Amino acid sequence: MGEQLPVVSLFSGAGGLDLAVERADADPLSAADPGSGLLKVSVATDYNEPALDTLRANFDGATTVSGDIREVPTEQILATAGLRASEPVLVVGGPPCTPFSKSGFWLEQKRESRDPNASLLDEYVRVVRESRPEAFVLENVQGLTYTTHRAQFERLLKALGELGYNPQWKVLLAADYGVPQLRRRVFVVGRRDGEKFEFPDQTHSGWSERDRKIDTTKLPHVTAGEAFADLPTVLRVSEDEIVAGQYGELAAEVPPGQNYLWHTDRYGGRNHFEWRSRYWTFLLRLDPNRPSTTLQAQPGPWVGPFHWENVRATDGVERARRLRAAEMLRLMSFPDDFKIAGNRADVQRQLGNAVPLELGKAVIRALMVQLGYITEQSESRFAVG
Template sequence: MKKAFKDKKQQFTAVSLFSGAGGLDIGFENQGFKTVWANDSDKDACATHQKWSDAEVVCGKIEDIDFSTIPNTDAIFGGFPCQGFSLSGPRKIDDSRNTLYKYFVKLVEEKKPYVFIAENVKGILTLGDGAIFEAIIEDFKNKGYKVFPKLLNASDYGVPQDRERVILVGFRDDLNMEEFVFPEPADQKVTLYDALKDIPEPLLEEICDAPYSSRFMSRNRKRDWNNVSYTIPAMAKQVPLHPSSPDMIKLDKDLWKFGEGAITRRFSWREAAIIQTFPQNLEFEGDLVSKYKQIGNAVPVKLAEAVAEKVYIKLKECLEGSNQELIQEVV
């Protein structure tokens, strides 16, 4: 199925770090960026990525990669691991996963792409009273980049899901980029009905049927057809309920129960992938838990597309304008 869903000619090359199954990559490829090299430590995610991509996908920890083997490209992008930053679980300033972004910074410093794009969870903004986020921005600035950060909600860009994410776009200083305008929200949101109305009923083996934990029952997990979904998480047993399920009823603070009258079930992994705006014909590798994990860890494709369109226009405008001497050959 490679290239089956891409409709734009690539003009800029890219390296993708912490790429996962490739939600960010697909969105950028659809807007003119060709991923030529990608890396992730999850073997199933790498196998999924290789299904749709022509990139060289290197599976392994970023700290074990020899950077001299990574090609020079026009862009570097990726969603560095966010578990230590997330608002949905315990947050630790000294979480080892919080330092993996430094490899991203190091590669940007060595390869000097025109632009980098980084994505992370909303929780990164408040970790350490904001000091961690400011330090990350400063790290990129010190490597010679003008950095533009923005908190975006994927539901504003054609994704049927509330999913707030921080996007960092950095342009190399010698491009003299003084302003970058992020995409404006769409006039209408895509609802669960819009996204799933033509999707057939899933097979039982496509749905996580693990017991519902006390954590799951601590808040409402269901939204109606005319709304967008709650955030799709990486943990299968925390995936929200399908809108055909009965409403949840609040009993007390942090305590809910299921209503009656219909079958209660989570979204299937295929439905979760559609809510994340992956192509419907993309098959994910691995077992059920792994598929949910890959989908929940991904950047929604439509959110990536919206950002990529603005980055592409600005970069092309810059390179074709007053900075002709900066233009290098691209594929």
């Protein structure tokens, strides 16, 4: 292995983009292939100590900086990694997406884009400006591109453009890159030399809530059933997996792929809810023949997606169940041996905020090819067909 290229990771969280960096040239959907080690995360930053614990548990010799990025100087970040300005090959990161997520729209200040955490975008720009990497990759929820947040998004692009990086952005669907999840994320990518970044072509195709056209020259979307196929059978049901409470019975009666609308006067369940009176994810069950919907970080007690199979609670009654850690790792295309401390909810919180590994790999790999660090010949092994 030659000298590894240094990468600075901001807002690292559970390490989805960090994994993508260090496995950028690994075979797609291969947990056994860690890649060549071309890139190395030299320093990872986050304000959440449990997230940094996850990073340390999964990245050998990880160097971390803990603290509010607004109070952490760029010089400290670089010094921790043993780097100077212009030495990082990449700066990567996804500023916390809560201000721009649909799940926060019930709060007036979020609807009006007045969330103070939105300033974290400016901190990302500050680190890029002061560290001068060869390129950067910023990831966020699709909501950042909505009209509600248009002023902030355009300010971000303008600031990065003024640095000479010619930022390009695109909303990508994770399922189009082999992730068994219909998760949309916006990526903003820029190069210090001002050359235009070209986003990678999708490798998979299938219908989603917005696109019913299928490209038959691509591989089909990976389904949840395929993702879970070889997971070991768990005989004992954990109490925190069971969907109980006020809507427990109703959840257990919802068929695979359906949600609370099953229990309206238009479908075959109980006539319990008004049509379109809840969010789509309310009582949502996975369809084993399709990719999962977006895995949420902090869902309410009756917010899915739940597994398509019921389980029997201790009282013998059938109940829907929440996804297990091993299943959530598969839906994020993370390695099976990825370690996250805590209970099932802790795992979901960290993974729900993370970048799906295969989606991140596709973007990082395309960038490294265009920068000349990966040859077109080595890239050809990722071609479909």
